[in-house]
Structures are given as structure tokens and as C-alpha cells.
Amino acid sequence: xxxxxxxxxxxIFRAVLELDESESVASLRSLTEPRWNSLAHVSLLAAIESExxxxxxxxxxxxxxxxxxxxxxxxxxxx
Amino acid sequence: xxxxxxxxxVTFEEAQxxxxxxxxxxxxxxxxxxxxxxTFGRPILHGAFSAALFSRMAGxxxxxxxxxxxxxRLRFVAPILPPTTLRVTGTLLHASxxxxxxxxxxxxxxxxxxxxxxxxxxxxxxxxESAPVLDAPPPAxxxxxxxxxxxLITGSSGGLGSxxxxxxxxxxxxxxxxxxxxxxxQGRPVAGIIHCGWPAPDNQRLIQLxxxxxxxxxxxxxxxxxxxxTLAQTLATHGLxxxxxxxxxxxxxxxxxxxxxxxLYSLGKSLxxxxxxxxxxxxxxxxxxxxxxxxxxxxxxxMNASTSKAIRLKHADRSPFGQLITTGEAAAQLHWLxxxxxxxxxxxTLTLSGGMVP
Numbered sequence: 001x002x003x004x005x006x007x008x009x010x011x012i013f014r015a016v017l018e019l020d021e022s023e024s025v026a027s028l029r030s031l032t033e034p035r036w037n038s039l040a041h042v043s044l045l046a047a048i049e050s051e052x053x054x055x056x057x058x059x060x061x062x063x064x065x066x067x068x069x070x071x072x073x074x075x076x077x078x079x
Numbered sequence: 080x081x082x083x084x085x086x087x088x089v090t091f092e093e094a095q096x097x098x099x100x101x102x103x104x105x106x107x108x109x110x111x112x113x114x115x116x117x118t119f120g121r122p123i124l125h126g127a128f129s130a131a132l133f134s135r136m137a138g139x140x141x142x143x144x145x146x147x148x149x150x151x152r153l154r155f156v157a158p159i160l161p162p163t164t165l166r167v168t169g170t171l172l173h174a175s176x177x178x179x180x181x182x183x184x185x186x187x188x189x190x191x192x193x194x195x196x197x198x199x200x201x202x203x204x205x206x207x208e209s210a211p212v213l214d215a216p217p218p219a220x221x222x223x224x225x226x227x228x229x230x231l232i233t234g235s236s237g238g239l240g241s242x243x244x245x246x247x248x249x250x251x252x253x254x255x256x257x258x259x260x261x262x263x264x265q266g267r268p269v270a271g272i273i274h275c276g277w278p279a280p281d282n283q284r285l286i287q288l289x290x291x292x293x294x295x296x297x298x299x300x301x302x303x304x305x306x307x308x309t310l311a312q313t314l315a316t317h318g319l320x321x322x323x324x325x326x327x328x329x330x331x332x333x334x335x336x337x338x339x340x341x342x343l344y345s346l347g348k349s350l351x352x353x354x355x356x357x358x359x360x361x362x363x364x365x366x367x368x369x370x371x372x373x374x375x376x377x378x379x380x381x382m383n384a385s386t387s388k389a390i391r392l393k394h395a396d397r398s399p400f401g402q403l404i405t406t407g408e409a410a411a412q413l414h415w416l417x418x419x420x421x422x423x424x425x426x427x428t429l430t431l432s433g434g435m436v437p
Binding site for chain 1: 388389392393396397398399401436
């Protein structure tokens with residue numbers, strides 16, 4: 001992953017899910033994070049598309065089930 | 080194909096002895112406090128220890144006594160963390176009167192994870208006093224009691240079947256998933272059958288099968304059904320009272336979970352819950368059992384090994400525990416069910432996915 005990408009992604013997750021500084025982003029999963037609801041999910045997708053200048057397919061949107069999954073997806077989409 | 084395997088127990092003390100022998104006292108291998116501060120958390124086994132196991136395979140088994148090792152290649156896929164037990168498998172790729180080549184895999188039995196894979200090439204040395212004798216691979220271990228009950232395991236060369244074979248030990252008898260000649264039992268009674276063997280997923284959409292429809296349905300649905308029925312017949316004829324037939328299924332076959340890329344595979348596996356109930360009724364009349372066990376993606380060697388990282392992560396993210404079951408853990412659960420004497424498991428299809436959500 002390119003330098004700065006992961007930091008930007010963490011900032012998106014922190015902002016959308018309103019995480020405290022003390023909370024870990026790396027272990028976030030939609031299944032176990034109550035603040036990751038449908039509205040937050042859409043916000044995450046929109047923020048990722050906007051920040052990284054991407055258009056996600058339906059299949060790619062479905063893949064973002066955790067922070068780790070989002071990292072992997074961005075890695076794959078890097079030029 | 081000639082295949083030989085042996086098991087090795089490795090402890091921290093043995094790693095220390097290897098350090099003394101090789102002079103490699105790197106703290107990653109010898110100092111628990113130092114290793115605790117690394118990503119591994121505890122000392123890992125020297126990579127050269129694995130090379131020594133390759134040497135053992137060559138000098139003692141393939142080709143054995145007359146061996147002269149020409150070279151070896153190793154790839155360290157995952158760290159080996161003592162104490163644990165390793166299974167070393169050598170497969171003869173080709174051999175001539177002058178030379179040969181063997182592939183070797185080292186798997187951690189407790190986790191089912193493949194740690195090392197590689198190969199070596201060998202020739203033969205000459206012995207001055209007498210003509211060299213090329214050792215054939217040693218015969219398979221003979222059973223102490225020719226009348227001892229056996230556990231039949233289909234798919235025993237796959238990841239799950241192989242791990243299960245190790246757990247079951249001497250009484251394991253690899254069994255073809257195709258209708259088999261029961262003369263191979265040599266009169267030994269069957270104490271259980273675990274059916275892990277299954278054709279690989281088809282990856283074809285039903286509406287695109289065209290002229291291949293009959294053959295594809297036969298291969299992915301009809302043949303597996305016939306195989307399961309034949310196994311039930313084998314158990315009914317040769318099985319001990321209380322012996323189970325355990326059919327290994329997949330979450331892909333559960334309602335709402337079927338995979339659009341593997342429709343026939345999903346359909347074939349979806350037979351298991353209903354077939355389990357039917358066979359439970361029929362085998363129950365003989366005091367025998369039938370049960371189904373369903374796993375999601377299994378982490379480790381086997382059919383699921385080629386699943387992409389993205390798919391594995393997606394499945395792990397659906398688990399309350401955030402992880403996939405390992406080959407070793409899946410085999411341990413099957414082994415536990417094999418040894419569970421209760422008749423009340425019969426007819427059940429157990430989904431062992433740790434509460435994974437669809």
C-alpha cells in the first residue's frame with residue numbers, strides 16, 4: 001500500500017464511525033462494531049470513493065466487511 | 080505414485096540442541112524473552128532443522144540406504160513453533176537407475192498449516208565391499224492385529240483427510256470415494272467411515288452447460304450420491320454396531336449460501352442433510368449411525384487452499400471469532416465425533432462454523 005493511504009483510510013474510519021483516539025481501527029469488523037450500521041457503511045463507501053478517486057463495483061462494496069478487507073481492496077486497486 | 084511419510088515431535092529443547100549442533104544461537108530460535116518481542120511471539124524452529132528432515136526422508140526412505148543427495152530446495156511457508164508435531168511427506172516425482180527427484184512437504188499436525196515445501200534430487204553412492212543395493216521405499220507399516228477394526232477415510236490425500244488420517248493413526252485405511260472393492264478390507268471390521276472426498280468445484284453456470292449438462296450433473300451430483308450410498312452399504316455389510324458414517328459437507332450447500340460460481344458443487348453437497356436423515360433411519364436398524372458435518376472455508380492445505388485472500392477475509396469477517404477453522408481443528412472435530420458413542424448424534428447435520436453469519 002502506498003505511503004499515506006493507510007493513514008487516510010484510518011482517518012475515514014475514525015471520522016465515519018466516530019471512534020475515540022484510544023480505539024483501534026485495525027481490528028474493526030462490521031459484524032462486531034455496533035456503530036457500523038447501514039448508514040455508516042454507505043458513508044464509508046462514499047468517503048473511500050471520494051478520497052481515493054475510485055468507483056467501486058457492487059462486488060467490491062460487498063467485500064468491505066472490515067478495516068482489513070478495505071486495506072486489501074485498496075492494495076489491489078493501486079496502480 | 081510412491082509416497083512416504085513420518086512424524087516428528089519437536090520441542091524447544093530439541094531446538095536448543097540443534098542450535099548447539101549447528102552453532103546458530105540466534106535468539107529468534109533460542110531466547111524466549113527475545114522472541115516474545117518479535118512478531119512470532121515465541122522461538123521459531125531453525126529453517127535448517129527442516130532441511131535435516133528432508134535429509135532423513137532421502138537417506139532413510141526415498142531412495143533410502145544407497146542415497147547420495149545432489150541438492151535440495153526449500154521454501155519456508157510458515158514458521159514452525161515448538162512444541163509441536165510435524166508430518167513430513169515425501170512424494171517420488173521420477174526415478175531412474177541413476178537418479179531421482181522427490182517433493183517434500185512439512186505440515187504442522189496440530190494446526191494443519193503447511194510450514195515447508197520443497198524438493199531434492201538424488202543419485203546413488205557405491206559401496207566397495209559389495210554391489211550397491213538400491214533400497215525400495217519401505218513397505219507401509221504392517222498392522223499389529225490383522226483383525227483390528229479399521230476407519231475408512233475417503234479423500235485421505237487431501238488436506239482434511241490427511242490430517243484426519245494422522246489423528247486416527249494405525250487404524251486409518253485410505254478408501255477410494257469411488258465404489259471400492261471391499262476385498263481390500265481383508266476381513267477387518269469397519270469401526271467408522273469418514274467421507275471427505277469430493278469432486279472439485281465446477282465453476283460453471285447451469286444455463287451455460289449446454290451439451291455438457293448430462294456429464295456435469297453425473298460428475299458433480301449423481302456420482303457423489305452414488306458414492307455416499309455405496310459407503311453406507313459398506314458400513315451396513317462390514318461395520319461394527321455403533322459405527323458411524325460421517326459425511327463432510329459445506330456451508331456452500333446451505334439454503335441462502337449457495338455460490339453462484341459453484342452451482343453443481345452446491346447442489347451435490349446439498350444432498351447431505353437429507354441423505355443423512357435417510358441413512359440414519361436405514362443404518363439405525365443395524366445399530367449404526369449416519370451424521371453430516373458442515374464446515375465453512377478451511378484454513379490450511381486442501382481444496383480450500385487456492386481460495387483468494389479476499390474471499391478468506393470476507394468469510395473470517397462473518398465469524399464472531401474473526402477467523403477460519405484450520406485443517407487440524409476441523410480434523411479434530413471429526414475425530415471427536417468419530418469417537419462419540421452417543422446414538423443421538425445420528426441423523427444430525429452439524430454446522431461447525433463457529434456461529435458464522437450468512
